Amino acid sequence: MVGRIHFLSSPGLLQSFGIPTTSLLASSSFFSSLATFTPRAAWPAAFGLCPHSQERIFGVSARFYAKSRNMAPKKAVPEEKIPLGRPGNSLKSGIVGLANVGKSTLFQAITKCNLGNPANFPYATIEPEEARVIVPDDRFDWLCEKYKPKSIVPANLTVYDIAGLTRGSSTGAGLGNSFLSHIRAVDAIFQVVRSFDDAEIIHIEGDVNPTRDLDIISEELRLKDIEFVEKALENQKKKTRMGGQSLEQKKAKIEQEIIEKILTWLQDGKDVRKGTWAPKEIEVINPLFLLTAKPVVYLVNLSEKDFVRKKNKHLPKIAEWVKEHATGDPIIPISVCYEERLTRYETEAESLEEQKNVGAPSVLPKLVLQMRKTLQLGSFFTSGADEVRQWTIRVGTKAPQAAGVIHTDFEKTFIQAIVYNFSSLKELGDEAEVKAKGKMMTKGKDYVVEDGDILLIKAGAAKG
Structure with a gap:
């Protein structure tokens, strides 16, 4: 048994079979014509007849289209991806590392430099350990030059200088508790790894060994996460102890299973950010503010000499460690002492001249842009004669939520x-x-x- 054939007006096709186009007027005479000109056995090949329950449509010219009566199932709508970490646009990064690796010097260099911005915007230091730094962006500079506005507001990145870590910080050694509470408050980590020798700067572990330092920090963060998750699991078990089949109980049981999965993952020596988690699992992970769930940018602190010549004996081992333990995380070689020295010049022009003479540009702009990329941040602009402003949003933000960054009422209206x-x-x-x-x-x-994108938002009046 065969399906049906439909012919749309296709004179060329009919005439190629020797069938008068007038035969199309009556389906009975049309099929009679088909039978007359073509043996029945050749119908499937000649006319594109198809298996039972399928239709073929002959359209204009000699092309045809198959259409299954048993329609293929609709493509499943993919679940909306939920990023690990706190949602929002005002995200913060923290400088993390062992003592005497160059964290505070880097923080000072970041907050003192102009980040390549010719307009010389001031940075805003909120507290001794927190600062907002300008995000370098040629697009913003171009818009400012075009409109010459009364007010200019660039995007910024908030950076924390977090207390130094020591072996045993997860159990409170040194300033461990302070370190861990501060790192929970940030959304991403600049991890500074010492890769320079200097007899005057004592290493807390006795010698310079970057891969050992990476192991220490990785282990301390993971141990603290295990402690957090064990407490969360204990609290969750209290909710499921009563049993029952209510929706609330079923949801609590599912959450408990997810927490148990997270705990097993950590106990296996793996960071949460390196797992493949379903959206429902991420909804459980995010409120825990886990340290190993935060994205990391590794900053390898070199001597100025090694930085300029782009060579260091520890770099290959560091790259191998990151490949094995933190695949895909970016590594940026930097000389913190060189960056700090560049900030001593009175003008940006003098600093740029020194970079040219040395043959090594500052990597601070790259560092800031990489962190924005790691945090999945993007920008849109509002521009005109009154103001040019660069707004920060998460990648994937829809127009109403972007409007809400300008003013919360704009999202609602x-x-x-x-x-x-x-x-x-x-x-x-x-x-x-x-x-x-x-x-x-x-x-x-x-x-x-x-x-x-450059946006002009149209919103209604806010309700009283």
Whole structure:
């Protein structure tokens, strides 16, 4: 048994079989014509007949399209990806490491430098251990040059200088408790690893051995996480001890199983950020604020000599350690003493001249941009004669939530956004040309804001 054949007006196809196009007017005479001109056994090959319960549609020209009556199941809508860590746009990074590895010197260099920004924006130090540093962005500089606004507000990254770690910090040794409470408050880690020799700077472990130091920090963070998770599991078991089949009890039981899975993962010597977790599991992980769930950027602190010549005896071993224990985490070689020295110049021009003479540019801009990438942060702009501002959002943020970064009421009363990308504006020169070329679009609530978008938000009046 065969399925049905439908012919849409296709004179060329009919005539190729020697069938008058008028035969199409009546299906009975049409099929009679088919039978007359072609032996029945050749029908499947000649006319594209298909198995039972399937249709073939002959369209214009000699092409045909298959359409199954038993429709293939709809593609499953993928679950929305939930990033590990605290949601939000005002995310913080912390400088972490053993004592005497260059953490505080790096912090001072970051907060004193201009980060390559020719407008010389001041940084804002909130506390001795916390600072906000400018995010270098040529797009922002271009917009400021174009509009020459009354006010300019660049994006910034909040950085903490966290208390030094020692072996045994997970059990309270040294300043361990202070270190761990501070690191729980940040969203990502700059881990400084000492890879320079200096007899005047004593290493807390007695000698310079970067891979050993990496092992110490990794182990201390993981041990503290095990302690956190064990407490969470104990509390969760209290909820499930009563038993029952209510929805609340079933949910509690599922959460307990997830916590047990996290604990096993940690006890196996693995960091949480390196696991493949389902969205429901991430919903359980995030409120725990686990230390090993935070993304890490490794900063290998070299002597100025090694940094300039781009060579250090410890680097290959460090790279191998990261490949084995933290696959995919970025490594940035840096000379903290060199970066600090560059900040002593009175002007940015003098600093740039020294970098040129030495043959080694500062890596601080790269460091800040890498951390934003690690935190999955992007930017959009609002621009005009009054103000040019760069706003920080998480990658994947939709238009209403981006509007909420400007003002919380805008998210609630969002109507639409007029959107065009910086690249279009730079290419075409002004908004009129962007609009004329069809690059300026009106977007609704489902629009995912792209990095570099320029937005004009339309929102309703907030309810009293």
